[in-house]
Amino acid sequence: MKYLHTMVRVTDLEQSLHFYRDLLGLQELRRKDNERGRFTLVFLAAPGNPEAQVELTYNWDLEAYTMGRAFGHLAYEVDDLYAVCAKLQAGGVTINRPPRDGHMAFVRSPDDVSIELLQKGASLPPAEPWASMPNTGAW
Amino acid sequence: MKYLHTMVRVTDLEQSLHFYRDLLGLQELRRKDNERGRFTLVFLAAPGNPEAQVELTYNWDLEAYTMGRAFGHLAYEVDDLYAVCAKLQAGGVTINRPPRDGHMAFVRSPDDVSIELLQKGASLPPAEPWASMPNTGAW
Numbered sequence: 001m002k003y004l005h006t007m008v009r010v011t012d013l014e015q016s017l018h019f020y021r022d023l024l025g026l027q028e029l030r031r032k033d034n035e036r037g038r039f040t041l042v043f044l045a046a047p048g049n050p051e052a053q054v055e056l057t058y059n060w061d062l063e064a065y066t067m068g069r070a071f072g073h074l075a076y077e078v079d080d081l082y083a084v085c086a087k088l089q090a091g092g093v094t095i096n097r098p099p100r101d102g103h104m105a106f107v108r109s110p111d112d113v114s115i116e117l118l119q120k121g122a123s124l125p126p127a128e129p130w131a132s133m134p135n136t137g138a139w
Numbered sequence: 140m141k142y143l144h145t146m147v148r149v150t151d152l153e154q155s156l157h158f159y160r161d162l163l164g165l166q167e168l169r170r171k172d173n174e175r176g177r178f179t180l181v182f183l184a185a186p187g188n189p190e191a192q193v194e195l196t197y198n199w200d201l202e203a204y205t206m207g208r209a210f211g212h213l214a215y216e217v218d219d220l221y222a223v224c225a226k227l228q229a230g231g232v233t234i235n236r237p238p239r240d241g242h243m244a245f246v247r248s249p250d251d252v253s254i255e256l257l258q259k260g261a262s263l264p265p266a267e268p269w270a271s272m273p274n275t276g277a278w
Contacts, residue, residue, distance in 0.1 A: 007211030068207035072146030
């Protein structure tokens with residue numbers, strides 16, 4: 001038995017790819033346009049870990065998606081938590097839970113999917129601007 | 140960069156472990172009780188694929204969780220789709236999307252998390268009771 005993916009629905013595919021691929025650093029592995037069903041599926045995964053994927057479902061006919069409380073977050077381990085957060089912030093993403101401890105951060109996708117980022121190995125030494133940055137919103 | 144887990148909140152930990160562990164077949168890897176935060180975390184994964192986990196968050200003070208539309212499902216590949224569905228059904232789980240095609244099925248957790256089950260390799264030959272079983276609800 002094997003984990004394949006977590007699927008999330010997205011309202012704007014380009015905006016979502018900018019977040020998951022360009023800013024967060026996942027790689028697009030495959031894409032499937034379904035004309036009859038009027039949807040596009042895009043599968044992404046962390047570089048070097050292609051088997052555990054996230055599936056973005058983009059329905060061509062716009063729906064407004066709500067994020068219930070039952071689903072919590074997707075979690076990824078990263079090599080340099082500060083570098084990932086800096087890149088996300090430079091791209092306009094709010095760092096909801098800054099990595100004050102050098103260990104953990106939370107951000108949200110354009111559709112409010114909560115993403116947990118964990119530093120690989122030992123925590124990084126506390127560093128600005130993160131050490132004194134307050135929380136923003138919920139995650 | 141590496142995928143770690145998908146977190147979902149559960150309202151009844153024992154009921155959820157019965158579903159994810161006893162019926163679906165995931166293995167419990169670790170558990171953490173946090174008395175101060177009044178929550179329990181349980182990490183599970185498919186046997187033989189321990190690195191891609193699902194994290195069940197059980198808050199001791201009961202909340203009612205809603206399942207929005209933004210989160211879609213968790214997907215697992217299984218060795219024998221019919222055997223997994225039969226076990227789930229015998230355990231009282233509705234097979235929302237029966238594996239009529241020998242390839243794909245959907246069920247829901249006690250908290251309405253949609254779970255996609257995909258047959259490993261080639262589809263199984265069509266077989267009853269699945270081949271003629273209608274869909275139930277949504278997934």
